[in-house]
Amino acid sequence: MCLTTEALYLFLSLMPAELLDLSADRVVLKAETREAHWVWNGESWCTMAPQVDADYRLDPAA
Numbered sequence: 001m002c003l004t005t006e007a008l009y010l011f012l013s014l015m016p017a018e019l020l021d022l023s024a025d026r027v028v029l030k031a032e033t034r035e036a037h038w039v040w041n042g043e044s045w046c047t048m049a050p051q052v053d054a055d056y057r058l059d060p061a062a
Helices: 005-012 049-060
Strands: 020-022 026-030 035-040
Touching: 005 026
Parallel strands: none
Antiparallel strands: 020 026, 026 035
16 A cells, blocks of 8 residues: 555654654554554555555464
8 A cells, every 4th residue: 555645644643653663764653463664665655564464364373
């Protein structure tokens, strides 16, 4: 999933600051279950968090 800088900023503005780790090309959101990493790809901010979460929930060994 990818978001524009503006959309990511809006989403992150709803989160408590202590859950965020920010750098120039990466944002880490320390979620309750796992961390969500947002990475700048030169055009937008992308994360694999939805796919990782789905894989985890659908894995019978999890």
